[in-house]
Amino acid sequence: MTLASTWRGGPTASTRSRRQRYEAARRRRSVLIAVASTAFVVGLLVWLLPKSSGWRNVQRAFFDVDVFGSIFPDLLGPFWYDVQIFLWCAPCILALGLLIAVGRNVRTPALFPVRLIATLYIDIVRGVPVILWITLLGFGVPALLETRAWYGGFIVWGSVALIMAYSGYVAEVFRAGIESVHESQRAAARSLGLSSGQTMRSVVLPQAIRRVVPPLMNDLVSLQKDVALVSILGPVEALRRASIEVSRTFNFTPYVAAAVLFLCVSIPLTRLTDHLLQRERRMMTGTAIT
């Protein structure tokens, strides 16, 4: 036998079967190979990058440690602005999206206008770039209301634009979730005597919402970044603050600093999404998939 296990067997190996020992050895080997190859590639990059001719200029323009150190604390306040916009927009988007999705699913003839409006809303809102909504509402509405002087107005209408645009996407996610609940669930609920509204509330929506948590998180991650689009209206949030600094010093490091701030939020959010996705999959199949 030339099995790897014959020469790798540890002290506990005697209690394991020959197959288990072989599989364990193979796992150890794959980990070793992964570590070695990663170390090689990273080492190569670290060694080669500073040797390339333009590296010094790139470093000075984008990764200037001194500029980074001085601007980073100044960005924290404006970034809190971004976070705040995100924090009030997200619940509004989820609530409005759910409302529109349910509206699109109503079958009562008297409520057909609701259905029509919900469908049109989704089509129109999703068909226009987010940045266009922000300029349209952010500049347009204050001009209309002649409240340009009111500085907070930009933030409010920028937020409204984000809520409008994103609620369209979120509504479609909810709708997909509602439609993924099998007809037989509705039949079971109706046969108990539940009305269609009660069936929606107690049986369909709880299942639908649970299923769409991961895709919803995806939309929230992308919302968290698109909040920076509000900067075109003028409020000094992180991106705006960074560009002021860039135009003053002609060094791009502030942009990188702003990017780092956004990453600090979006990467944990993305990981959370992955985790939720995996948990969802485990619940569906009853076993862990790795």
Added chain:
Amino acid sequence: MKLQLEGVVKEFGEHRVLDHIDLDVDTGEVVALIGASGSGKSTLLRCIDLLEPIDDGRILLEGDDISEPWRDPDPVRRRMGMVFQSFNLFPHLTVVENIALGPRKVRRRARAAVRAEALDLLGRLGLADKADDYPDRLSGGQQQRVAIARSLAMDPEVMLLDEITSALDPELVGEVLDVVRGLREAGMTMVLATHEMSFAREISDRVCFLDAGRILEHGPPTEVLDAPTEERTRQFLRRVIDAGRMERSCPPPLLRERKR
């Protein structure tokens, strides 16, 4: 008369699934619907529960026409319990919450009282220890018993059972059929579609053989299952016996001749 069907017609597009069905079910009577897949058994049960609108005819519950299209179906459905082939338990609710949902939402009763009743019902079905589990932790037989309990919690006057053992492993069929036997003893009016001929023979007062949307033959199980008069019924029962779904302890003479 508990339940009366008069000339019930149901069409899916051009296809006539139920073709003038007449059926009377007395209070406390158990009627078994047999017939090949696609003969209309499930559709008939769904029509009785008003899950499908009928295209012609009438359905009367206690002499009251429940099939009138302008009638609100929700209060009518509360008086009938339906159990499905694929259980259709609510996966996001625990066993006891599944059972309590109807009484809580429809009857608007207090949580504690409903829960106590649900636990009592589960105890009688031998599932007391599963009360707070989610349905996916239960075996098929256990799930189907919970589904029956969920219907019973609404205190129905009629139970409609749609091939409730067809999705079960053979060794789990017995525990579900035991529950149905108990219901019969309690005097429950039942209409059940089934593939289990020996069970239909044992439990039903009357067997109806459905073929292409018509009741071709009906009567006591000893007549329909042991001495069918219609050639289509004989053909069907022969196939059932070949598939091992009916014991051949006392096969009718006609069948014995053919399969020696």
